[in-house]
Every structure is written in structure tokens, then in C-alpha cells.
Amino acid sequence: MDIAEFVRLSLGCWRSQRSAHHLAFRHFEEVTSTINIEPLETTDSSVVELCKAHDIDPQLANSPFAMRWEGESDWDEDETIEGSTILVPIPDPEKRGKGRLLRGQGYAETIPAVGEYHFNEDGSFVLITPYERAAAEEKIWFATPNLRFRVSLIKTSSGQGVTTASFSSEIRSVNTEN
Amino acid sequence: MDIAEFVRLSLGCWRSQRSAHHLAFRHFEEVTSTINIEPLETTDSSVVELCKAHDIDPQLANSPFAMRWEGESDWDEDETIEGSTILVPIPDPEKRGKGRLLRGQGYAETIPAVGEYHFNEDGSFVLITPYERAAAEEKIWFATPNLRFRVSLIKTSSGQGVTTASFSSEIRSVNTEN
Numbered sequence: 607m608d609i610a611e612f613v614r615l616s617l618g619c620w621r622s623q624r625s626a627h628h629l630a631f632r633h634f635e636e637v638t639s640t641i642n643i644e645p646l647e648t649t650d651s652s653v654v655e656l657c658k659a660h661d662i663d664p665q666l667a668n669s670p671f672a673m674r675w676e677g678e679s680d681w682d683e684d685e686t687i688e689g690s691t692i693l694v695p696i697p698d699p700e701k702r703g704k705g706r707l708l709r710g711q712g713y714a715e716t717i718p719a720v721g722e723y724h725f726n727e728d729g730s731f732v733l734i735t736p737y738e739r740a741a742a743e744e745k746i747w748f749a750t751p752n753l754r755f756r757v758s759l760i761k762t763s764s765g766q767g768v769t770t771a772s773f774s775s776e777i778r779s780v781n782t783e784n
Numbered sequence: 785m786d787i788a789e790f791v792r793l794s795l796g797c798w799r800s801q802r803s804a805h806h807l808a809f810r811h812f813e814e815v816t817s818t819i820n821i822e823p824l825e826t827t828d829s830s831v832v833e834l835c836k837a838h839d840i841d842p843q844l845a846n847s848p849f850a851m852r853w854e855g856e857s858d859w860d861e862d863e864t865i866e867g868s869t870i871l872v873p874i875p876d877p878e879k880r881g882k883g884r885l886l887r888g889q890g891y892a893e894t895i896p897a898v899g900e901y902h903f904n905e906d907g908s909f910v911l912i913t914p915y916e917r918a919a920a921e922e923k924i925w926f927a928t929p930n931l932r933f934r935v936s937l938i939k940t941s942s943g944q945g946v947t948t949a950s951f952s953s954e955i956r957s958v959n960t961e962n
Contacts, residue, residue, distance in 0.1 A: 621810070623805045623807075623810055623812065625803030625805070625812060625814075625951060627801045627803070627951075627953040629801075629931075629953060629955065632799070632801055632816065634801065634803060634814045636803075636812045638810065726904065726905065726906060727904065727905050728904060749937065749946050749949075750944065750945070750946070753807075753946055755935065755949060757933065757935065757951065759927065766928065767928070768927050768928070768931055771927075771933060771951075771953045773803060773805075773935070773949075773951030775805040775807060775949045777807060
């Protein structure tokens, strides 16, 4: 598995069920959402700008994509959760299956983020993103071509503790690519 | 990581939050429970009997343990979920980190089960258990010594489809061993 293959497999529209465990309170949160993942050209102005903002040569970008989501949480049923961002992988030219992932806008925070990714031997994608006061660790893997899972941990910035653990089941509803 | 170390790290009492995603119905189920894991002697009569029931030399058993659980599901709040079982690892003498796991009584079925386990490079424990009309795939890993996660998939017996995916966050509340 490499990043180009992983992004190719991820393109399309996914129906997501997400459960978040807020560990200190033993609280459950349930989120249902629709996630759209669409490819971007490496020459797209948003891709070039995000690379430049991080002092990275846009020629190093591989398989950038746009993601948008819309859903509902049982914490606040009246409010729709929605957002969009662009993600730009920058593979490490010297280490196959490793690299950085630039994100125009984070899930939890509205500031740009840079994560480090790698692939495990079983093909799962692992992304670690440091934030100012926390770190996010995400693991995504495919059970079938149309079903993927995601485990996300929000850690304290020291990396010692986990405050929130969440699990998503994502089922493809429309495949825009294959 | 090997099975003896994994069992040693797992001993104790855990408070578990589990979310099950029933994929066809996009249904969420929430279960809170307490799980106790206690070591057994390899000479314990229940261990010896379970090995014999599977035509396995009890001398091959390594780090057998007893597990009991008690909890509640939001599907049926009036009923307590409880049970207990014994688990007996039989490491493969020729393949480090692989083996079979004998179970006196399954989670989902009340018949004995034999699963195949292995450890991934990141230390996570993977167990695949075939049943008559389904297969269970479980992955367990430690985030810290006192926090472990578990992803369980119930697959169709062909292994093609996933009917239920669940995620558990388990926090140690009493450590009986260290």
C-alpha cells in the first residue's frame, strides 16, 4: 500500500457511523455523517498555496484530495456538523510508505495542520498530527473495497494520555471513480 | 510481544465502553461493562479438560486465563449481560507470535471455539475465530499500560462481508498483578 493507492481507494462518497468515547466521563457520542472525497490536480491553486504556506515544493505533492462532510451528533441534534478541507500528501522520497500530510483545516481545530503518516504491514494508514495542546492519532484501514474503518485518538500533548477515542465505520454509497 | 507478555499485561479489572455498529441498519449499540481477567495454572483441571476436548497436549498451554464480565446494553437496559469463560493459548512452537486460542465458551455463541492468533509488528493481538455461520475477527492493542482498545468484526462465514463492527475502550480499574 502506498499513498497514491490509498487515496485512490478512498475516493467517493461514504456513509459514516462514528462512536466517540469520552473516557474520563465514560460518555458515548454517536455521529452519523456523509463524507465525500474527491481528487484534486497537483496544479490546483489550493494545493499549490497550501504547499507554499509550508515552504514545500508543490512538485512533491502526490494525490491531493478534497474532503467534505455533513452529519449529526446525538450531543446536539439541532445542529448540523459540516465542513470541508483539502489534504495534500507529501511522500518522503527516501522512505517508501512514509510522508507528511498537509491539511488546510483540521477536524477539531480551524488551523492548518501537518501530520506524519506511514503504512503498517497490514496496509493500514496511520497519521499522527501534533496540535498546540494535543495530538491526534488516526488509523484507517479497508475491510473490503467498500467498507473502511477508522480509529481516532485524541491524546494529551505529552502523548501519555488519551482523552477521547473514536471509531468510525464508513460504507461507500457512491463511487465517483471506478 | 508474545502471548505470555500480552496476557500478563491484560490481567486485572477493566471498565469497558463498547460501541457496536450494526452496519445494515446503521444502528448504534452502547454497552458498559466490567471485565475481570485472572491467571490460571496450566495444571488447573478446567485448562487440562479444555485441551483434552480439543485433542491437544495440556503441556502446550501457555498463560491460560479466566475472564468474566458483567454489564449493560442500551438495547435492553433491564437485562444484565454477564458471563465467564476460560481461554487457553496454545503457541505454535515453530512460529513465534502465532498460535491457537481455545475458548471454553464464546462471546456470541455458547459453544466452545478455537481461534488463530498472531501479533502484528505494532504489538497488536489479532484473533480470528470461525463459527458455523460466521467468523469473528478481533484486534486488541494497548495505548498505555492501563488503557487498551479492541476492534471486533463479525463477518459472514465466507469472510466477504462484515455485519457488525464494534469498538471497545478498556480502562484498568484494579491491577491484580503488578
